Amino acid sequence: ITPVAPTIFETRESAVRSYCRSWPTVFDRAQGSRMFDEEGRAYLDFFAGAGALNYGHNNPLLKRALLEYLERDGVTHSLDMGSVAKRTFLEKFEELVLQPRGLDYRVQFPGPTGTNTVEAALKLARKVKGRESVISFTNAFHGMSLGALAVTGNSMKRAGAGIPLVHGTPMPFDNYLDGLTPDFLWFERLLEDSGSGLNQPAAVIVETVQGEGGVNVARPSWLRGLAELCARRDMLLIVDDVQMGCGRTGPFFSFEEAGIVPDIVCLSKSIGGYGMPMALTLFRPELDVWEPGEHNGTFRGHNPAFVTSAAALDAYWSDDHLEKQTLVKGEQVAAALVELCAEHRGLGASFRGRGLIWGLTFADTRRAVAVCRRAFELGLLVETSGPKSEVVKVMPPLTVSPDELDEGLAVLGRAVRDTA
Numbered sequence: 240i241t242p243v244a245p246t247i248f249e250t251r252e253s254a255v256r257s258y259c260r261s262w263p264t265v266f267d268r269a270q271g272s273r274m275f276d277e278e279g280r281a282y283l284d285f286f287a288g289a290g291a292l293n294y295g296h297n298n299p300l301l302k303r304a305l306l307e308y309l310e311r312d313g314v315t316h317s318l319d320m321g322s323v324a325k326r327t328f329l330e331k332f333e334e335l336v337l338q339p340r341g342l343d344y345r346v347q348f349p350g351p352t353g354t355n356t357v358e359a360a361l362k363l364a365r366k367v368k369g370r371e372s373v374i375s376f377t378n379a380f381h382g383m384s385l386g387a388l389a390v391t392g393n394s395m396k397r398a399g400a401g402i403p404l405v406h407g408t409p410m411p412f413d414n415y416l417d418g419l420t421p422d423f424l425w426f427e428r429l430l431e432d433s434g435s436g437l438n439q440p441a442a443v444i445v446e447t448v449q450g451e452g453g454v455n456v457a458r459p460s461w462l463r464g465l466a467e468l469c470a471r472r473d474m475l476l477i478v479d480d481v482q483m484g485c486g487r488t489g490p491f492f493s494f495e496e497a498g499i500v501p502d503i504v505c506l507s508k509s510i511g512g513y514g515m516p517m518a519l520t521l522f523r524p525e526l527d528v529w530e531p532g533e534h535n536g537t538f539r540g541h542n543p544a545f546v547t548s549a550a551a552l553d554a555y556w557s558d559d560h561l562e563k564q565t566l567v568k569g570e571q572v573a574a575a576l577v578e579l580c581a582e583h584r585g586l587g588a589s590f591r592g593r594g595l596i597w598g599l600t601f602a603d604t605r606r607a608v609a610v611c612r613r614a615f616e617l618g619l620l621v622e623t624s625g626p627k628s629e630v631v632k633v634m635p636p637l638t639v640s641p642d643e644l645d646e647g648l649a650v651l652g653r654a655v656r657d658t659a
């Protein structure tokens with residue numbers, strides 16, 4: 240990539256920018272699974288807004304709903320006032336998401352981001368139980384505010400811009416110990432030991448697949464064990480489905496496969512559809528101990544996001560076609576990665592994943608960054624994840640076509656070959 244004169248991004252935007260460094264171009268248009276830069280160069284997007292674009296860019300069905308709403312001067316901003324858009328969203332969510340799954344959750348609009356819903360979940364759990372600590376896992380990622388960082392297992396992010404957060408010991412996520420310790424036995428022992436062990440926590444927060452932490456997949460049996468432990472030890476179970484929810488692993492909620500029912504669920508990213516900022520905190524009705532106004536904010540419910548969200552629920556969740564297609568396309572990715580890893584056995588390549596979230600690693604942990612960089616040059620957007628950026632994360636929109644998947648996976652294969 241040839242160096243260019245500093246742009247307004249470099250001269251005016253703070254140095255905290257990050258993705259622009261992985262993909263040094265200026266994007267202008269996007270449609271479906273493709274983004275186009277201002278020079279008109281096309282890129283296949285297997286990053287999908289870090290999980291915010293499950294239904295693809297400028298999805299025509301959602302666009303139509305949004306344009307119609309704006310065309311008729313639908314209310315855009317109304318804080319938490321009642322609005323037709325909000326009512327329609329709640330009705331659709333009830334009809335298409337909660338009822339078919341036999342789930343009974345109160346719905347809170349905690350603010351526009353994933354961090355906002357995690358923050359609300361942590362506050363609520365502490366208030367319900369009247370206890371302070373929340374247990375989290377190695378390599379967890381839950382957001383960037385101080386509360387969410389306190390349960391995030393990444394020392395670089397937890398450093399809190401130079402002032403490190405004090406925090407209890409994280410629990411090992413599934414497979415962290417390569418099966419060395421019987422699951423939860425020692426965890427339970429620590430809970431019984433209030434002297435040198437753990438004070439009784441209010442809750443446990445977990446991702447079913449750690450997206451930022453390196454595409455670490457928890458087994459359904461492990462999640463069931465965790466849910467049973469929480470019930471036995473009077474701790475609330477919070478599932479952070481911000482990145483893995485809305486169909487990323489196949490079903491609408493990523494915990495459905497394990498057959499567990501969390502006490503609290505965090506949703507954001509793709510819940511708005513169309514890349515609209517939106518978040519939900521779901522909790523069992525008896526946990527609704529909030530006082531009016533106890534957790535508020537200006538952007539608690541953004542009507543255009545309700546409109547695109549309701550349209551997405553209608554288009555993709557009135558039957559199980561998206562779930563089925565995601566699982567089939569997931570097998571397509573897995574088959575391609577089996578081949579890629581066999582071809583590159585010498586590089587110690589291996590992969591893991593579920594649905595349409597896959598991670599590819601190499602013996603040399605630095606290779607993933609080089610592969611992503613080469614993929615960009617070849618017209619494919621894939622990001623790394625994991626504590627050492629050692630995992631290539633493959634996360635296309637769920638609406639990606641099988642041909643586009645083949646095309647992107649072929650480019651990924653070429654990027655690995657070129658950097659071998």
Ligand code: PMP
Binds near residue numbers: 289
């Ligand atoms: N939880 C999880 C599991 C996430 O992946 C993320 C974002 N990557 C967040 C919370 C925070 O979401 P946001 O960036 O919208 O604040």
